[in-house]
Amino acid sequence: MFGRRSPRRQGLQLLSSAAGRSRRFVHWNPFAQSYKDYLHEVQPQHWPRGPKSKKELTLPTGEYNAEVIAREMAQKVKMMKVPGLKRHKVARAQIEGTPEEILTFEAQALLTKAEAELPEPSKETDGKLKPFSPLEFGTELELEVVELSSTGDGLAYSPDKNHVYAIPFCVPGDRVLAQTFKQKPHPTYTSLRFIKLLRPSPKRDGITPGCKYFAECSGCQFQMISYEDQLKHKKTVVEKAFKNFSNLDPSLIPPVGDTIGSPLQYGYRTKLTPHYDGPPRKNTAHWAGRPPPAVGFSAKNRHVIDIEHCPIGTPILNEGLTIERKKVHETYHTRKAGVTILLRESTKRVFKTGSPSPPTATSPAADGQPTSSATENTEGNTSSSSTPKPSTSVLTPSTEPSTVDSDFAAIPVPTPLSVKHHFRAPNTPEIIYDYPTYRDVKTYTSINQDFSTEYVGDFTFVSRANSFFQNNNSILPTFIKYVRDNCLPPPPASTQLVQQPNEPPIKYLLDAYCGSGLFAIGLSPLFSSVLGIDIDAYGVEAARENAKINNIPNAGFIAADADVLFADVPFPPEQSLVVIDPPRKGASIDFLEQLCAFGPKRVVYVSCNVHTQARDVGMLVTGLGKKWRYQIESVRGFDFFPQTHHVEGVCFLSRVPASPDVEEA
């Protein structure tokens, strides 16, 4: 996997080998063992072995060789000295999708509504709201919450309805006691500290938050409302994002689709990063006689809360949390600085002898019906019960796909026949989920340089523990299927956006911000060549390895800034699809301009920040003065982050000429 190594790399090799030695059976160590050997050890019969000979990789005449393209592009990128690339200083959309911007839009909308409802213009106010005078810090207020904002805060009017207050952990219909705190004054809204619930909203009826730190820890603000309400709210988040941030006429934005729910609503996060603060002024003497620091997540006011269990984390990560907390308790007095601890889940899938084919989460036949459940405790004793009844506990993950949408069925997570917890070695827990034809062995790592493996439908993804990989595995098969089902033009008759009979087919995929290749690999069955680009060299190395282990012959990956992707793409634009999945800040203007100049036939824009997504999609729709512009076909949210206010947006776009002089190819 890792050919030539820089000195830094060699350092990592040493670290990683050491890690591999101490926990040999847990993770694949690419420096000690080839991935093929590792896989052969765990699943010799079923692993796709990759092409047997070079001949298998031979491309049909006239096809592009993505690996060669990627290599040549990487060479050119080096010559272009990427870090020195001239950046546009153009009004880089002044909107960044910050909570302040979001609250400003949403508070302003409430104030505009209040103004419209004012009685006949009176002499003093001239039809305007009274000017607002900020309150002293520490003032307590009783407020009625009228709306849930896209930041997850409840919004309430001030008594004169001339200002909006944003209060965490409350929903419309709540009456709450809240308090002002020190902050920069804002003309439309003020954030408040939640003090007490005075009268609960009917929305809370029958709902028990699944976490004992709810309303103390700053995450997972939506645990007090039903999952259906969470999904409905996230649809409005996407709607408001496109309304407020795209700068588009509403006629250009299609109705937002219903949010697709996550099969697991608790116990879904495969990565957690709790942290703890170091001593003041790095002075370890501070710890003398003091208890260990809090290890956990931040409260709203930024201090760290001690967290023993995180119910949105997967079970194995919670076992890891207990172990890593214990390690901190043993060593904190020697630490000069605070630390963020990485907890990343990894899965080893072992197929049972004689099972007909590698079952996947997309083959419901593999799900099996629960006949008995068994749990082995740390002493190795096994307890079992027959045919477990569905639990009503909020902490029990639902295996039913939960979505309010009727036009797209989510894929449920399979139900294991049994679940066994045990320790392979001290501090090395494993949870084994037994299914009819395979077993998933879950482990965790806290070492950045380790590798973790995840299975998504028929595909296997390996990535470095601290590189990006989507954190909710339970929704990924549904999500990838959705993108795969919709990324090519819809069949004739179902819509006006049909592919004309004489149009060349879309055969080439450009995966911008590809990470370890989730889209490049997950969508590869539809394309003859795929080319990915990501700035994280480790992600790109993993993507190359993933292409091999998934037996994808025509894939190339470039470790570079996505801004250079269009510099030299040989694919014909009318036969190309571009997937964009940038970090929260969105794509650069350079990138979007080049995209509109290149003009791929179709674009899929995926983002964990629907506000910057809406901003960028708005720019693609205008065409930024280039040859091509785009029209939005559809947009909807996927709930990658149940219990939180975050939503993943998926938007499909198709190319149109920017002016009548431009001819379609």
Ligand SMILES: C[S@@+](CC[C@H](N)C(=O)[O-])C[C@H]1O[C@@H](n2cnc3c(N)ncnc32)[C@H](O)[C@@H]1O
């Ligand atoms: C949201 S992740 C998406 C990764 C991948 N598509 C997936 O779903 O697993 C965003 C990715 O953008 C990459 N990235 C951030 N800035 C970049 C840039 N300027 N050019 C290219 N990639 C970048 C990060 O390394 C990260 O892998």
